[in-house]
Amino acid sequence: MAKKTLEQFRAEKGLWRSELAEKLNISEEELSRLEELSEVPPEIAEKITGEYSLPGDYFTFDPNAKELRYTPKKPFLYLFKVSVIWFIAFSVLSAVLSAPLTVARAMNFEVTELFGYLSSVCRTIIIAFSGVYLTSYINRKTSFTKEVRKYDYVYPYLSWKAAAFLSPVSAYFLKKAANEEDFFGTSYLFTAASGVATLVILSIFSACLLYTVALTKDKKQTLNFTLLCTLAVISSAANIICKATIEKNFSGISIAEAAVSGVLLISVCAAVIILDKKVPKLRTLWFTVLPLCAMLTPCVFEAVRLFG
Numbered sequence: 001m002a003k004k005t006l007e008q009f010r011a012e013k014g015l016w017r018s019e020l021a022e023k024l025n026i027s028e029e030e031l032s033r034l035e036e037l038s039e040v041p042p043e044i045a046e047k048i049t050g051e052y053s054l055p056g057d058y059f060t061f062d063p064n065a066k067e068l069r070y071t072p073k074k075p076f077l078y079l080f081k082v083s084v085i086w087f088i089a090f091s092v093l094s095a096v097l098s099a100p101l102t103v104a105r106a107m108n109f110e111v112t113e114l115f116g117y118l119s120s121v122c123r124t125i126i127i128a129f130s131g132v133y134l135t136s137y138i139n140r141k142t143s144f145t146k147e148v149r150k151y152d153y154v155y156p157y158l159s160w161k162a163a164a165f166l167s168p169v170s171a172y173f174l175k176k177a178a179n180e181e182d183f184f185g186t187s188y189l190f191t192a193a194s195g196v197a198t199l200v201i202l203s204i205f206s207a208c209l210l211y212t213v214a215l216t217k218d219k220k221q222t223l224n225f226t227l228l229c230t231l232a233v234i235s236s237a238a239n240i241i242c243k244a245t246i247e248k249n250f251s252g253i254s255i256a257e258a259a260v261s262g263v264l265l266i267s268v269c270a271a272v273i274i275l276d277k278k279v280p281k282l283r284t285l286w287f288t289v290l291p292l293c294a295m296l297t298p299c300v301f302e303a304v305r306l307f308g
Contacts, residue, residue, distance in 0.1 A: 002022045004059055007035040009048065023051055029283065033149045037139060039106035076211050078142075083159075083206040087136050087199055094123045113306050121299050128295045131155040132205075144214040150283070153291040154272060155209055158232045160295075161265060162205040163198050165238035171195040172246045205231070222273060229269035236265055257301040 004012070010020055021031040024047055034044065045059035072078035098119050104111045131152045138148055170190075205228065212224040240258045271286035 004040075005037070006031070006040055006044070006048075009058075013052065016276065017147065024048070027095065027283070033174055035178075036136065070141070075144075075215055076207055077149075079138075079210045079214075080203055081206040082134070082138060083203040083210070084199065086130065087202050090126060090130055091195075091199075093126060097122050097126075101188075106213065115230065117302060117306055119300075124295055124299050127156045128153060128292055131157075138210070148210060148213050151209070151213060151287055153274070153288055153295075155206055157268065157291040157295055158209065158272075159202045160238045161205045161232040162228075163201040163235065165235045165242060166194065166198050166201070168239060168242035170198075172242075225273050228271060229300070233265060233269060236262070253301055253305055257297065260301075261294065261297050264290060264297060268294060 009015075010017065017028050017031055017035075021028045024031065024044060026034075034041065040048075040059040048054065049056060049058050073170075101111060101115050101119055104115075124159045131154070134155060135152050138144055208224070208228055212221055212228065216224055240262075244255070268286070268290050271290060275286055276283060
């Protein structure tokens with residue numbers, strides 16, 4: 001572990017975050033991320049020890065520490081495995097949250113729509129903030145660049161958008177199986193296959209995003225982001241088309257929701273590909289506010305349907 005962390009250093013010197021960020025020529029947001037790490041990047045440590053006349057070993061580390069960060073030999077495979085575990089953990093937590101409602105419906109208890117709505121809101125909040133824990137884990141365990149923390153809220157948002165087309169298609173075939181004679185548990189097999197397919201798509205897309213951020217730069221990074229964002233937009237469009245043609249229940253509210261969601265998705269994609277480089281001062285808007293608003297949009301429109 002480091003003898004001192006950046007947060008401990010600031011406390012010791014009585015410095016404001018803005019003051020130290022200015023000295024290091026980085027943003028306050030970036031400094032805040034660095035303070036969450038036990039390890040101080042060498043270039044940052046060198047600047048601080050030189051600026052404040054500190055001993056050269058002020059930020060040194062214990063070589064015998066148990067939790068040393070490492071570089072995976074197969075980065076993409078490692079990121080894919082981490083993403084799989086991430087989505088499985090989310091799915092288990094969502095199942096636990098939905099368990100009371102599922103049991104109540106199975107036992108034919110009268111359940112108001114409010115309970116289903118609250119369960120949906122809780123799941124959305126979990127998705128929205130799950131990226132923070134994902135990148136925090138990767139940052140603590142590996143030597144990947146700290147840049148992975150920049151897209152905390154973008155990873156879960158774009159990943160779910162990439163798998164959006166599966167939702168209405170799965171619902172259609174599941175409903176069809178339920179209305180017909182269910183030989184050999186066809187509906188259960190279909191549900192399991194759909195769940196596995198969703199998990200694989202989410203994990204691959206998430207791993208591609210993480211890999212692009214951590215291990216590619218410049219034009220190649222921009223190209224990768226463009227391809228991934230295009231896939232997310234196509235999947236989201238397919239989701240809307242499937243709902244309109246398969247479910248045949250596209251109301252005025254649904255059209256408004258699709259329009260708002262589409263604008264937010266395109267805005268996030270534009271931010272990832274272009275705007276962050278053009279207007280970096282608005283990074284909080286690009287990578288926090290926009291994806292959070294986009295993830296909460298369905299909950300807002302669902303509330304309008306239920307209580308409006």
